[in-house]
Amino acid sequence: MKNAATTPRAHPLESAHRTFSIEISALQALDARLDDSFSRAVEIILGCAGRVIVTGIGKSGHVAKKIAATLASTGTPSFFMHGAEAIHGDLGMLTQQDAVLAISYSGSAPELLTILSVAKRLGVPFVAVTGHPQSELAVNADLHLNAHVEQEACPLNLAPTASTTAALVLGDALAVACLEARNFSAEDFALSHPGGALGRRLLTHVSDIMRVGQALPIVQADTSMPDVLREMSHKGMGMTIVVDHNKRPLGIFTDGDLRRLIVRHGDIRSLTVADGMSRHPKCVAPNAMAVEAATLMDANRLTQVLVTDPSGALLGALHMHDLLAAKVI
Structure with missing residues (x-):
């Protein structure tokens, strides 16, 4: 093990700039790669008569939870289902009127593959967001959104950083596209945020x-x-x-x-x-x-x-x- 006192360390600002640069590049590549599959994903969400169930596990689970919250607050009924909890009973919340949005960079999380099989039996649309188009989840989903990144911002290329940013921004893009398609207004937003400043301004008579x-x-x-x-x-x-x-x-x-x-x-x-x-x-x-x-x-x-x-x-x-x-x- 190297002596920490003699190991060269990057200056914090240099590290921050490098992280920003890698993640910005990942988003630019994602932007350039967007195609009609994104539009079809929006159509699936808009056509959902029930709720959009957003699921994931690990760091992708944290991203999925935020995406579900953003969808719900912008006019798309949605909730987060933890991948591990789903296969131990929470899948009972899934109905034939719902749609599933699954986040897994590897596309091989066994919990999400189990959710996929249940969704197929119910005839529930399943949209997968992965970084590997040839993964089992991507290949078997009804629709795949490619969130591949060339490298993580982590210098070890291990900790999910650029990949989680890409998935999060892709989720935001889906939510905003649905918001615009629904002509979701500030007044509508206030109804789901009655405790916030905007809600008080727009709902108080x-x-x-x-x-x-x-x-x-x-x-x-x-x-x-x-x-x-x-x-x-x-x-x-x-x-x-x-x-x-x-x-x-x-x-x-x-x-x-x-x-x-x-x-x-x-x-x-x-x-x-x-x-x-x-x-x-x-x-x-x-x-x-x-x-x-x-x-x-x-x-x-x-x-x-x-x-x-x-x-x-x-x-x-x-x-x-x-x-x-x-x-x-």
Whole structure:
């Protein structure tokens, strides 16, 4: 065994550049090699009435798990089936409406060959992604996608590196092609990501986060300024809504209106809210997306908007803090 102290070591940056170069070359070769088999694979996935079962074992299994997740989140019902678990009971999840996408660089993993035989008995389409077109899996699959690489980035040419990158990118390409074929939209994406930032932006309605009932600061036009300030302080929205006797909004009185009123009159204790309110306040509908309300508030430099129905009746109010708390902005 060589003494580690005297063994030449590549500089970390040199190693990184070499890894990048090898993996980029592998992807360029894969890109140049793509043919009609890729289109046929997309057709198989799009024609699947059930789920796309993505399977693999070892490092290919990790890649398969990510591909399944990407397919599922972009409009193609899919789940990952571990190759070893599949042959010990999980194959019971496979139905005749499904399709199988199997990842195995060698194309000789015995677990996947067993899955292939079961798929054939069920008449389930089987797409294999391997690095060896003459392997048993590739030859017997309904369709083969060639993910061959000339060399791994590993200097020993042993650890799956360039080969797993090629398989992963090929899976991404399949998912994106299916996404585009389905006209999958940002709104569709949000439905499968309700907990993410995009989901919150595209799925949250004004009615979901608006303040209603006793939480609303409300006064009438003849309310004295001391009472107005008490209502504003108690409700904590930095404003109060001014309504008529039918509870329909006449205007809004904000902290900014208060400052402007003091500048004009000095002592405001004898005034009513009608003397300083802003008429024709900005309003949004309850079924509007919260992000639309945020856009309206930003464009008009507002921190509050009212929520009204089509007839103009007051339903609630929305503060910028409500949007922040809901993580819409």
